[in-house]
Amino acid sequence: MSTSSASPEYQKYKHFVVSAPSAGVAHVEINRPKKLNAFARDVWLEFGAVFEQLSADADVRAVVLSGAGDKAFTAGLDVVDSSAMFEQKGMSRDVARRAKALRATIEEFQVCVGAMEKCEKPVICVLHGVSFGLAIDIATCADIRICAANTRFSVKEVDIGIAADVGTLARLPKVVGSTSWVKDVCMSAREFSAQEALSVGFVSAVHEDKGKASPVAVQGTKELLNYGRDHGTVDSLRYTTIWNSANVQSEDFQKALLSGLKRTKPTFEKL
Numbered sequence: 248m249s250t251s252s253a254s255p256e257y258q259k260y261k262h263f264v265v266s267a268p269s270a271g272v273a274h275v276e277i278n279r280p281k282k283l284n285a286f287a288r289d290v291w292l293e294f295g296a297v298f299e300q301l302s303a304d305a306d307v308r309a310v311v312l313s314g315a316g317d318k319a320f321t322a323g324l325d326v327v328d329s330s331a332m333f334e335q336k337g338m339s340r341d342v343a344r345r346a347k348a349l350r351a352t353i354e355e356f357q358v359c360v361g362a363m364e365k366c367e368k369p370v371i372c373v374l375h376g377v378s379f380g381l382a383i384d385i386a387t388c389a390d391i392r393i394c395a396a397n398t399r400f401s402v403k404e405v406d407i408g409i410a411a412d413v414g415t416l417a418r419l420p421k422v423v424g425s426t427s428w429v430k431d432v433c434m435s436a437r438e439f440s441a442q443e444a445l446s447v448g449f450v451s452a453v454h455e456d457k458g459k460a461s462p463v464a465v466q467g468t469k470e471l472l473n474y475g476r477d478h479g480t481v482d483s484l485r486y487t488t489i490w491n492s493a494n495v496q497s498e499d500f501q502k503a504l505l506s507g508l509k510r511t512k513p514t515f516e517k518l
């Protein structure tokens with residue numbers, strides 16, 4: 248990816264602007280500000296494609312996701328587009344056929360949003376303004392979440408008559424420590440502030456210099472943290488052993504191992 252305001256190989260996207268503010272960093276902006284960056288089906292399909300492309304792009308070492316405009320990171324599911332789509336898919340008179348069509352849509356949405364979690368590069372999600380519903384599903388797929396002081400969070404789904412189904416209920420309890428708080432915000436859909444999000448650990452402070460660490464080490468850390476979240480300690484340690492037995496052979500490890508003692512700042516090849 249070349250350093251520019253809009254990288255040519257990412258210009259095919261209608262709803263996302265992908266730029267390279269500095270070498271190795273991709274900035275992905277959800278770009279539908281007039282509709283508060285709401286996600287219609289074509290938006291979520293593009294979201295999945297963007298993150299698959301970034302995952303495979305060796306020039307990218309870290310990804311920052313934000314929403315365009317002053318008002319919103321995203322107001323969530325495009326409720327106008329979705330009501331038409333769900334009505335259409337529910338038109339068959341047979342319940343099993345209706346359910347099958349709807350299941351495919353929900354699974355497609357989960358896979359597209361999950362592409363961000365699967366992306367092999369660290370993803371930093373920067374939230375601001377309205378951050379409702381899908382915003383939380385997306386944020387829970389990020390490695391690091393930071394937000395502006397004006398952020399209005401809501402796990403909004405119960406307000407539109409559904410249980411959240413794109414990842415919040417599966418991932419949020421693993422992101423924050425308090426099940427009581429998770430159930431509170433998920434069952435009430437009440438808004439919570441940036442300060443509250445910080446106090447429960449949903450967002451954290453800004454970390455600098457993310458692009459300078461070894462990509463072998465950073466991408467390995469992401470893989471092992473996600474694995475550790477979903478598996479027991481014994482399995483995770485075993486997987487870590489196998490993973491690192493390959494990666495300690497990397498030249499990145501050779502360069503970095505004594506860098507503290509030697510007061511050197513090694514640079515690393517892209518991965």
Ligand SMILES: CC/C=C\C=C\CC(=O)SCCNC(=O)CCNC(=O)[C@H](O)C(C)(C)COP(=O)(O)OP(=O)(O)OC[C@H]1O[C@@H](n2cnc3c(N)ncnc32)[C@H](O)[C@@H]1OP(=O)(O)O
Pocket residue numbers: 281282283285322323324325326327328352353356377379380381382403404407412413
């Ligand atoms: C299979 C199911 C999968 C996924 C499920 C996901 C769950 C969710 O994401 S639940 C959350 C759904 N979102 C909402 O219910 C929010 C709806 N919007 C609002 O309540 C308000 O817009 C607001 C966020 C409180 C902001 O209000 P305000 O500041 O007054 O702005 P508006 O004038 O209302 O909005 C500006 C513009 O954007 C359009 N818009 C806003 N949100 C959505 C949305 N979610 N879907 C579609 N369009 C949205 C709004 O209609 C306005 O458009 P105009 O063309 O200017 O009228």
